[in-house]
Amino acid sequence: MNSEQDFSETGLDWAAFLKALYLLGIVLFVATPLVATVLGGFKSLGELRTNPFGLPQVWEWKNYADIVLSRRYWQLLQNSLIISSLTVILTLITASMAAFVFAHISFFGRSMLLNYITMGLLFPAATAILPLFIKVRDLGLLDHYLGVILPQVAFSLAMSILLLRRFFKELPEELLEAALVDGCSYLNFFRYVTLPLSRPILATVGTITFVHSWNAYLVPLVMLNSDSQYPWPMGIMIYQGEFSAEWHLILAFITLTLLPTIILFLFAQKHIVAGLTSGAVKG
Amino acid sequence: MLTSRKPYDAGKLSAVLLFLPPALLLFTLFVVMPIGEAAWYSGFNWNGFGTPKNWIGWDNYRFVFDNKAFGTAFKNNLLIIVVSLLVQLPLALSLALILARAFKGAVMLRMLFFMPYILAEIATGLIFSFVYDGEFGLLAAIYRHFDAQAPHLLASPDTSMLAILLVIVWKYFGFHMMLFIAALQGMDRNLVEAARVDGASRWQILRHIIIPLLRPTIKLSVFFAIIGSLQLFDLIMPLTRGGPADSSHTMVSFLYNFGVMRMRVGFGSAVGVILFVICVTFAFSYKRWFMRDE
Numbered sequence: 019m020n021s022e023q024d025f026s027e028t029g030l031d032w033a034a035f036l037k038a039l040y041l042l043g044i045v046l047f048v049a050t051p052l053v054a055t056v057l058g059g060f061k062s063l064g065e066l067r068t069n070p071f072g073l074p075q076v077w078e079w080k081n082y083a084d085i086v087l088s089r090r091y092w093q094l095l096q097n098s099l100i101i102s103s104l105t106v107i108l109t110l111i112t113a114s115m116a117a118f119v120f121a122h123i124s125f126f127g128r129s130m131l132l133n134y135i136t137m138g139l140l141f142p143a144a145t146a147i148l149p150l151f152i153k154v155r156d157l158g159l160l161d162h163y164l165g166v167i168l169p170q171v172a173f174s175l176a177m178s179i180l181l182l183r184r185f186f187k188e189l190p191e192e193l194l195e196a197a198l199v200d201g202c203s204y205l206n207f208f209r210y211v212t213l214p215l216s217r218p219i220l221a222t223v224g225t226i227t228f229v230h231s232w233n234a235y236l237v238p239l240v241m242l243n244s245d246s247q248y249p250w251p252m253g254i255m256i257y258q259g260e261f262s263a264e265w266h267l268i269l270a271f272i273t274l275t276l277l278p279t280i281i282l283f284l285f286a287q288k289h290i291v292a293g294l295t296s297g298a299v300k301g
Numbered sequence: 302m303l304t305s306r307k308p309y310d311a312g313k314l315s316a317v318l319l320f321l322p323p324a325l326l327l328f329t330l331f332v333v334m335p336i337g338e339a340a341w342y343s344g345f346n347w348n349g350f351g352t353p354k355n356w357i358g359w360d361n362y363r364f365v366f367d368n369k370a371f372g373t374a375f376k377n378n379l380l381i382i383v384v385s386l387l388v389q390l391p392l393a394l395s396l397a398l399i400l401a402r403a404f405k406g407a408v409m410l411r412m413l414f415f416m417p418y419i420l421a422e423i424a425t426g427l428i429f430s431f432v433y434d435g436e437f438g439l440l441a442a443i444y445r446h447f448d449a450q451a452p453h454l455l456a457s458p459d460t461s462m463l464a465i466l467l468v469i470v471w472k473y474f475g476f477h478m479m480l481f482i483a484a485l486q487g488m489d490r491n492l493v494e495a496a497r498v499d500g501a502s503r504w505q506i507l508r509h510i511i512i513p514l515l516r517p518t519i520k521l522s523v524f525f526a527i528i529g530s531l532q533l534f535d536l537i538m539p540l541t542r543g544g545p546a547d548s549s550h551t552m553v554s555f556l557y558n559f560g561v562m563r564m565r566v567g568f569g570s571a572v573g574v575i576l577f578v579i580c581v582t583f584a585f586s587y588k589r590w591f592m593r594d595e
Contacts, residue, residue, distance in 0.1 A: 037399055041410065044396065048414055048471065054439055055428050063437075070442045116324035119317055131325070138332050140584045142532035144553040145577040146335030148560055148569045149342060152349060153335060172331035175324055204316035233421035235535040236553075240561060251423035255539060258427055265437045268427065276424050283419055287412065290419060295479045 059270030066266050081270040091274060093246065094253035101166050101238070101249055102231040108171045109178050109227045110220060116175075117182035118208050122194055132183075138176025143169065144236060151240050165241040166249075170231050178223045181293075185219040186212060225286050226293040232279065250275045336577060343571040349564045361571035370543075370559070371572070374550035377462055378530050381551070384466045385473070385526035393474045393522070394515075397481030398507070411482065415475040422472070426539030429468045430455065433540075458548035461541050465549055468536060473529065477522045484518035485511075520591050527587075531580055552576050 050071075058066055059081050060074045069075070085091050120132050143150065150169055151160075159165035189212065197207050213220070235251045242248055248256070254268075254275050261267050283290060343361050345353035365371050396414065400407050417425065432439045433454045441451035454464040492514070496506050512519075534553035537543060543550035543558050550558065552572065560569015 040395075041399065044392075045410070045413065048417060048475075050439065051428050051432050051471070052416075055431065058431070066437050070437060070439050112324040112327060115320040119320045123313055123317055125313065125317055131321070134333075135324070135328060138328060141336070141577050141580040142553070144532055144534060144556060145573040145580065146332075146339050147556070148349075148566050148573065149335035149338035150331065151561070152342075152566070153331070153338070168327060169331045172327045175328050175332075179324065198312070204312050205319070208320075229419055233419075233423075233535075235421070235423050235538070236557070251421050251535070254427060255423060258539070263436075265431055265434065269431060272424050272427055276420060279419060279421070280416075283412075283416065291415065291479055294418070294476065295483055 055269050056273050058266060059273045061266050063264055063266045066269075078266070081266055082274065085267075085271055085274050090253070090257075091271075094248060094250040094275065095278065097163075097247055097253075098232055098249040101163055101170075102228050104163065104167050105170045105174070105231040106224050106227045108167065109174045110224055112171065113175055113178035113223065114182050114213065114216070114220065115208070117179045117186055118204075118212060120179065120183045121186035122191075123204070135176050135179055138173065139180075143173045147236065147240055150237075154241055160241060161243045161247060163247065166234075166238045169237055169241075170234065174227045174230065178227065181223055182216070182219060185216055189215055221286075222289045222293040225282075225289040229279075229282075229290060229294070336573075339570040339573045339577070342566050343574050345567040347566045349566045353567070357567070361567045362575070364568060365571050365575060368559070370547035370550055371552070371555055373547060374543075374552045374555040377549065378533070378551050380462060381466065381469060381530040381533060382527050384470065385530060386523060389470050389474045389526065390477060390519070390522060392470070393477035394481050394519075396474075397478045397485055398511070400478070401482045401485035411479070415479055417472045418476040420472070422535030423539055425468065425472050426536045429464070429471075430540055433464055455541050456545060458546045461545060461549040465537065465540055468540065469533075472536070473526075477526070480518055480522050480525075481515065484515055488514055517592075524587055524592075527583060528580070531576065531583070552579075 054070060057072075057074060058070065060077050060079070061069070061081075062076065062078055065075060116135070120128065154160055154165040154169065157165075159168070193211065194207060197211065198204075232249075233251060234249070238249050238252055242252070245256070254271060257271050258268050342353060344356055344358055346355040346357050346361075347353040400411050400414075431437065435441050435451055435453045435456070438451070440454070444451035452460065454460045488511075492510055493506055496510055501509075530551075532553060533551045534557065537549060537551055537554040541549040543554045553576070556569055556572040556576065559565065560572055
């Protein structure tokens with residue numbers, strides 16, 4: 019190819035160049051705060067002040083090591099893991115059972131009940147947080163994992179049921195008819211046919227629910243009172259309050275608490291992106 | 302077949318009675334009832350202890366609307382919506398147009414841009430309070446490089462919202478980008494190819510073919526942006542807690558600060574009911590006016 023021809027294409031090259039420049043700008047915009055946070059955790063406070071962007075001159079592994087070796091860090095992750103896992107399990111069980119009925123069994127009032135559940139998509143938990151607090155208190159669940167888990171399950175039901183129902187409806191109806199004629203019960207069909215065939219959607223719904231619960235702040239903030247129960251988002255807020263000016267430690271703590279999210283993201287990318295974009299009304 | 306009931310109909314009832322109640326019970330107890338109770342409590346002056354007795358009718362609503370901070374919070378929610386529509390969506394759409402095509406690195410860039418969306422709002426807020434920190438922050442370092450005094454963005458009522466808006470764009474544009482990428486990849490390329498063959502310019506193709514085909518996705522994206530703005534809370538707490546001088550509250554952070562923290566159940570419930578009415582009215586009218594054909 020001669021240079022003349024190259025120049026006749028300059029219009030295109032310019033477009034490509036500007037595009038690359040644009041992408042580079044956005045990459046810097048997105049990545050800089052993240053990279054600076056991770057690196058900041060490796061610096062001393064003095065170095066952070068003079069050199070917040072660059073690589074650390076002296077790598078202070080101790081910042082991270084002290085946190086990883088502290089009980090506090092693992093306690094926070096453990097609390098979050100308990101709350102999120104139970105939220106996911108309870109959501110999947112109750113939502114898939116309800117979705118099965120909505121998908122396969124017609125009865126009087128079905129569409130009314132489905133509309134009733136769909137209402138849950140329309141407003142966030144924050145609108146009713148005070149009555150929710152009073153209800154949880156009256157049930158004696160304040161400062162208990164369940165006081166966080168049950169409201170979270172309830173608020174994730176609407177989306178979960180709708181997504182699961184849509185998937186269940188695509189399973190061939192003849193399969194159910196045939197099984198029922200052969201004497202299989204609804205329960206067994208649900209247990210041995212529907213659920214095994216629905217693994218992808220269960221994974222998607224489970225992942226969305228997990229991410230929302232893992233990151234949740236308002237409901238735990240209102241329902242929990244003692245440090246030993248706090249999930250990690252509350253934990254880093256308190257940590258930041260204690261070490262207010264020691265940014266190097268706070269940055270290390272943030273990095274380490276974000277680590278599980280990032281690992282989950284790398285492994286469950288497909289489910290996270292599919293789930294959060296396909297039906298994320300609460301996104 | 303009209304006469305004979307299918308033999309398995311008996312199992313139907315028991316299946317419904319076994320499968321439906323757990324979800325319905327949880328949903329009713331923790332989603333529907335609290336909203337009804339919010340409406341009821343909002344008529345009382347009540348600190349949450351004992352039973353509500355001090356009925357004050359509509360007064361709580363008057364207190365809410367007379368509260369200057371609520372007005373600011375409402376305006377801030379609108380501002381967030383405007384910025385989402387004018388900055389975030391064009392940014393997301395332009396990136397989607399570039400990254401929807403398969404080229405080396407496209408998938409990695411998509412993932413990088415999507416990542417802020419899955420990080421907890423609390424962690425994001427803390428990261429950016431570091432970015433904005435007047436002494437140790439990234440912004441301060443840039444100013445220092447030019448021998449200038451860094452502004453404390455979060456500490457001034459004039460700039461606190463600006464700082465928050467930047468974080469919102471940073472955190473959420475990737476989500477909208479993914480929506481657009483999914484739509485672009487599902488799009489029929491033949492129309493675009495045909496137009497190209499007929500000599501349409503890139504701009505014409507974008508303006509007259511791609512954007513119209515994306516309309517349903519744009520509507521969806523706008524819907525999410527507005528709903529997301531109405532429930533924004535977590536991000537505010539680590540950045541400003543609504544301050545300084547109540548300049549950066551959203552309606553939810555207002556509710557938390559003036560209702561929950563001070564245990565003014567009636568007042569907070571009134572804010573909740575107002576927010577509920579806004580959300581539901583918006584959702585219904587949006588569906589009715591803009592999403593009719595989909």
